[in-house]
Amino acid sequence: MFNNSRLKVARQRAGLTMRELASRVGIEPRTVTGYEAGEYLPSDDVVRKFEQVLGFPQEFFIAEDLDIPRAEGVSFRSMSKMTARQRDRAIAAGAVAFLLSDWLESEFDLPEADLPDMREELPQTAAAGLRDYWRLGNKPIKNMVHLLELKGVRVFSLGEDGKEIDAYSLWRDARPYVFLNTQKSAERSRFDAAHELGHLVLHKHAAPNGLEAEKQANEFAAAFLMPEAPLRAVGRVSGLPKVVQLKQEWSVSVAAMAYRLHELGLLTKWNYQQIFVEISRRGWRTEEPSPIRREQSQIWQKVLSEVRRDERLGLARLSELLYLPGTELARLLFGLATVGVPSASQTVPTTPPRGHLRLVN
Structure with missing residues (x-):
């Protein structure tokens, strides 16, 4: 039918x-x-x-x-910038991702979601509390995508043209999902990941829409990626070179670090304004100085590696099993599925034993 x-x-x-x-x-x-x-x-x-x-x-x-995300339950980074067509396309990507996620859980043992409900907390308090809960201390987070996956979040990429859709997140029953646009810089994508984590812990039982919810998620992300104590230990900052040094240490955008330092009173208003003029003059609003490598999913790196080694199940066969074009796999899996795709003429697999993926952060 x-x-x-x-x-x-x-x-x-x-x-x-x-x-x-x-x-x-x-x-x-x-x-x-x-x-x-x-x-x-x-x-x-x-x-x-x-x-x-x-x-x-x-x-x-x-x-x-298909299980299709409800628009009212989806947290979009910037509703004002996107068109209805772009919004619908991104939400439809969620329905395709659910197919992949369900297959993944049928074949592999993965971490359960470990995100506390922090809706009663202020954003910066929640950020510090979640760092304590996950025993992260006050050190820089090496990889946001790996951390989210380790804590049971399913992370997918949005291979959409254009930057109007920054990212979005949602809860599907007890499973959290985050979708990241790969058209942005790696530093900004990390901030998007932390921003969506803020929505997941602060707005689990509410429709995470509106300017106030976005403001809270931004405050959470800044405090989570750039905790207050180690930055205060640095002391007052006056020049752009120090801001760039700190941005490299914490793997955030130079603009985000400047804003955070100003927010904490470590950068005067005048210095902050002058630094932002210089950031814009150098084109660092879009291209970062000393850019970091883009983060990718370690779950799908490991899964696709296993799939390629398994003679019974190649990537082309996975595409056939789920009735999905290869382009959809590539768009959702950080482009990983475009590498080494084997021939579709493989033996139809019997059901393989469930695998266990060892995740690290």
Whole structure:
């Protein structure tokens, strides 16, 4: 039976409106509306055209219902910058990620979510409290993505064109998810990861929308990545070279470090303004001095390594099992799935034993 919800997800992942899809398939827009509403079923010929236009195999459209994120339960970094088309495309990515996540949990033993509910705490207090809870001390965090995965968060990339969608997060039952846009600098992506972590612990039982929620998540991220005590131990800062040194030590953007120092009273208002003028003049609002390496998922690095070694299950076979085009795997898995994809002509696997992935931070 044709699954109307899957048509909507595939259309949104392709970034098309119903009218645009109708034009490319050669049918009336009202017909597409009827298909997506489940009012009637497309012919086999139309389904083949959907495959050609949207890039999803025909089997995708006749599989079981998808679990699709609810828009009101999703925390977007910047609602004002994105269009409805971009928002829908990003949310549809969540539905595809759920398919991957469910397969992952069926094959591997992974950490359970270990994120406390901190909705009663102030953002900076929550950041310090979570560092204590996870026994991180006041040292720089080596890798935010690895840390989130170690604590049971499923982290996926958003391989979207453009930077309007910074990142988003949500809870799916007891499992937290974070989606990061890889079009931004590695330093800003780390801040996005900490920002979404703030939403997950501060706004678990509420719709995390609005300027106040975003402000709280920003405050949490700054305090979590740049804890107060070690920065106060540095003392007053006056020049850009010291800000750059600290930004390198804590793996954040030079702008974020300048703002944090000013927030803590370690950088005067005048120095802060002069430093920001210089940051802009040097083009460091978009390109960082001494940039760090982009963080990637260690879970999917390990899983894809196992998949490639397993003669019964190659990446192409995984794509077939989930009825997903390879481009969708690449977009969600930090581009890791584009490397060394084996031939699809492999033996259909029997169910392999569950594996255990050792995660480190």
